Amino acid sequence: MNRMKKGAALLSLAAATALGAAGYKLPEQSLNSMALGAAYVAHTTGADTAYYNPANMAFLDPESQYVEGALTLVHLPSIDFKGEQLMSVPFPPGYVLIPADASTKVENIPVGHLHYVSPAFGNWRFGLSVTAPGGLSKRWDEKIQKLYAQEFTLKIIEVNPSFSYRINDQWSVGGGIRIVYSDGKVQSDGNLPFPGARFARDMTGDSIDFGYNLALSYRPSDDLQFAVTYRSNVNLTLIGNATIYAGSPTTPIYQGGARVEVPLPATLAIAAAKTFDERLTVELVYERTFWSKYKDLDFNYDVPLPVFDDPIDKSWKDTNTFRLGLTYLYSDRLTLMAGYAYDETPVPDRTLGYELPDSDAHIFSAGFRYKQTENFEWGMAILYDRKKKRTIPLGSNENGIGGTFSKGGALLTTVGFQYRF
Secondary structure, X not given: OOHHHXXXXXXXXXXXXXXXHHHOEOOOOOHHXXXXXXXXXXXXXXXXXXXXXXXXXXXXXXXXXXXXXXXXXXXXXXXXXXXXXXXXXXXXXXXXXXXXXXXXXXXXXXXXXXXXXXXXXXXXXXXXXXXXXXXXXXXXXXHHHHHHHOEEEEEEEEEEEEEEEEOOOOEEEEEEEEEEEEEEEEEEEEOOOOOXXXXXXXXXXXXXXXXXXXXXXXXXXOOEEEEEEEEOOEEEEEEEEEEEEEEOOOXXXXXXXXXXXXXXXXXXXXXXXXXXXXXXXEEEEEEEEOHHHOOEEOOEEOOOOOOOOOOEEOOOOOEEEEXXXXXXXXXXXXXXXXXXXXXOOOOOHHHOOOOOOOOOEEEEEEEEEEEOOOOEEXXXXXXXXXXXOEEEOOOOOOOOEEEEEEEOOEEEEEEEEEEEO
């Protein structure tokens, strides 16, 4: 790999920041959803229905309005890597193997959520959600990882106006518009394996992009509910500026505009919920995320940059998530919730990078709601995302990574309220 190709490999990780945030997606966007591990599609009961299944807005009390707010602290423990980095050198032509044991920094990220459902207007109803459906912050301090991913930070905010239409007492449909704002920052800096040379980038960009969501609900009886929801792909067209160094430690080879388009993938959810003895509700959700949309990265600059703007293969795969949620009405005031999910990673061994060393995960969650007054509820929830260890055989990874990633995952804590008026 010559210097130009090495620079291109480093720069390609900038776009992975955006998509990595979606790979590290946050489907839990309310108190109920957090407590149930996002097994919250068929049996939705509050203002967050506007986001998770707008068709179900039709079955809420038609005379009432609902508003809900929540604050989540996302705690990302450090990810440990034990292994080696394979790097090519031009003189003499060949490869060097460098020890690369390292750990990421710990991250604490606050995330807010807001939902609203209007009263009914005949068979129609309207809602609005403001959420943060994805995000990523990864920082490394060690020399090897700083060369690839010194800092990757992405913020995503989605505004989702929605509607429902009640066909009859059993069927309803709904949908909405996804308005997604994304803002990203990418930094890397290093000189391995060329002492005296510098390979660095400092990139920022943002965008506003659009998609849609659809929902269908069927309630054959008061204690049995079925639902199908679909959230469309949204192409994040991040546009900003880049400064690139490839060789000289003081003189950049490029300063100017940069643009890259990466998908925030479509998601299909199929759910069923059954209530037993008017107290215990069990919900099962199958979720398919269409990550195969992410085939490669393709940067565009203000001027042609051979090698740097060549498409980079990613070849992510579609994934399955299986969710189970339990809601138990302990008393007229206290509702208890718990959830479990198994979540597959879309990242194949051969394209995994330091910016998102993802793996399959077991997700455990629990929480409660307390009815303080007839119209006001509050509660708390906690979710633990436990990532499985992942070993990348040396020689199988296009980025030269060989070793084991462990720990990491996430711990999310949410406090929230709902008011009905």
